[in-house]
Structure formats: structure tokens, C-alpha cells
Amino acid sequence: ILERYLHSLFDREQPIHTPLRPKYKTAHRTLSLDGNALLIIAALNYLRHVDDPTFCHTHWPxxxxxxxWLxxxxxxxxxxxxxxxxxxxxDSIKRHGIIHYTNVLYWRALCEFGRDAxxxxxxEDEAYFQAKAALVRDKINDHFWSEELGFYRTSDQFPHILSSSGNxxxxxxxxxxxxxADAILDRMAAWGMAEPVPTQVTSEPYGPQFVALENRLAGIPHYHTxxxxxxxxxxxxxALARSGRSAEAGHxxxxxxxxxxxxxxxHxxxxxDGQPLATRWYSSEAPLTWSASLFVYACQIYREHADEKANPEAESAT
Incomplete structure (x- = not known):
């Protein structure tokens, strides 16, 4: 936390010229579940786009x-x-137990592993992980989906909050x-969750008792809300493009x-206010490759779906 804070306070970019060092614990000294699932998803995505059998056989185990472990x-x-x-x-929010977002990532990792095995x-891994993915998918819907609310609940701890990440x-x-999908997207539109910049983290704030002290002291209790x-x-x-809502996606x-x-x-x-988040004690990091790369990905997906809509005969031929 201190290292990131100092870079933010003095408006400096974090160094990228040295090799990345793996970190096995979060800034709060906890173990990250979502990071492990994301690593598996990313590695399998890499394998599907390159011809690298050595990487596969080296890292599959x-x-x-x-x-x-998950x-x-x-x-x-x-x-x-x-x-x-x-x-x-x-990681500034004290939410614990069974969290929707984390379990969606877990389900995706199981799906990818079972599909590619x-x-x-x-x-020998195919049948096991495919069956496990199907089980987890059913349980996610059983545990988190609220027909009344029209979205996946964040957790039992926060049953009325829509977290955009997992949904x-x-x-x-x-x-x-x-x-x-339509119910979720309609709720997010009704609540203005893409305003003034796409997209807000949650539909409503967590209580201050659930926000990390350092965020409250820095004047950014809404950092993850x-x-x-x-x-x-x-x-x-x-999500909009894959739900056939291309006009909204393009907007x-x-x-x-x-x-x-x-x-x-x-940033x-x-x-x-739609500006990069900044207070006396904090300023938004920039550039952020996480968001930059996903913006490029979103452009690609939007273009693919726009092309399919413009050329339905080509879509059916494939």
C-alpha cells in the first residue's frame, strides 16, 4: 500500500523497466482468490492464440x-x-464469505480448463473439470440470482447491491x-451506472464500516463503489454487444x-464528476494497462458483432 501511495502522491508512474515480481498476498496480507482464477484464464487464452506446446506442457501441471488450490x-x-x-x-472493501464475482471467475477457469484439457x-482432466464447471454454474444461479431484484446479488452480506464486475x-x-442478461443491463441503465464515465463499481455504496481505513483517510471511500x-x-x-444491444454498446x-x-x-x-479521481492525498494512476487493454478488446468485440449484424448471411455461413 505504501509504495502505491507514494507513487500516487508524487504523481509518478510505477516503474515498468524491472522484471515483475510475483506477490502472493494482497496489501492487506490476505490471499487473493480472483487473481489465481484470472491467471488460469489468461494462460489458457494465451494458448488458444499462439502455437506454443512447450508453454503448455511446462505450465499445465x-x-x-x-x-x-481454488x-x-x-x-x-x-x-x-x-x-x-x-x-x-x-480490496478496499471488507466483504467476505461467498462472493459472486470471485465465483464467476472460478466457474470460468473450470470451464476453460475442462474445455482445453x-x-x-x-x-483425464476433461470430464472432471467440465462436470465441476456445470455444478458451480448451477450453484451460482441458485445462490446469487434474485428474480425479484433482477440481478446477481453481491453476497449474503450485501444482498441488495449489484456489483458490476460479477454481473x-x-x-x-x-x-x-x-x-x-437483459434484466441486469436494464437495472444498470436505470440506475445510471455508466454515468458519468462507464462504469461504476456498484449500484450503491457499502457502509463506511466496510471500507478500509486508508481509503477513508485519503478521501476516497467510494474508490470501489x-x-x-x-x-x-x-x-x-x-456484455451489451453479446446481448444484441449494439446501439447501447456503441454509445x-x-x-x-x-x-x-x-x-x-x-486513467x-x-x-x-467524470474526472480522474484525485484528492489531496491521492491521485489516480496513469496509464493503466488493465483498462487500456480491455478497451481495445471491447472495440474488437463490438466491431465483430456490428459486422455480424450488418452481414447476417456471412454470419449464418460460418
């Missing part, structure tokens, strides 16, 4: 151990992961049904592009 965080028969406070990307010569990923990756992150905006675009994409051009850089996070 380690990826499998990472997935098995399985150990399931404390009940439903197979859903349990986490401690401050242990996912929203036989392709890369590990057929948008559920749509983009096909965990949510088309009806669920009402503040907006362009990587979430990117998944918002992808969000244009607004994101306008913000990036205005600032000349992709980490934006405040309620």
Missing part, C-alpha cells in the same frame, strides 16, 4: 495445481468458494441466460473513447 477454498457441498475480507480486486493431451462477466461469458473504472466499462460494452464505447482522448491517457479510476 502448475495451472492444474492452481485450480485445485477448489480447497470451497467449504461446503455446493462447491462455491469462500473468501476472507479484502481478498479480491475490490483434451486438446492439449490431458483427457457483467456473467453476461459476457454466457453464465447468465439472455433474460437474466461509486467511482468508475474503464475496464468495467469495457466489459459493459462486451458507451464512444463515451469511453472521448474520455481517453480528453485526458490523453487511460485508473474516475470520480463522480
Amino acid at each position: 502448475a495451472l492444474k495445481r492452481g485450480l485445485q 477448489e480447497l477454498q470451497s467449504l461446503e457441498a455446493d462447491g462455491l468458494l469462500h473468501q476472507g475480507a479484502y481478498t479480491d480486486w475490490a 483434451a486438446i492439449y493431451g490431458y483427457p 457483467l462477466l456473467a453476461i459476457a461469458w454466457g453464465l447468465a441466460t439472455p433474460a437474466q 461509486e467511482a468508475a473504472w474503464l475496464w468495467l466499462g469495457a466489459w459493459h460494452v462486451v 458507451l464505447l464512444e463515451r469511453m473513447a472521448t474520455v481517453i482522448v480528453r485526458d490523453g491517457v487511460v 485508473e479510476v474516475y470520480g463522480r
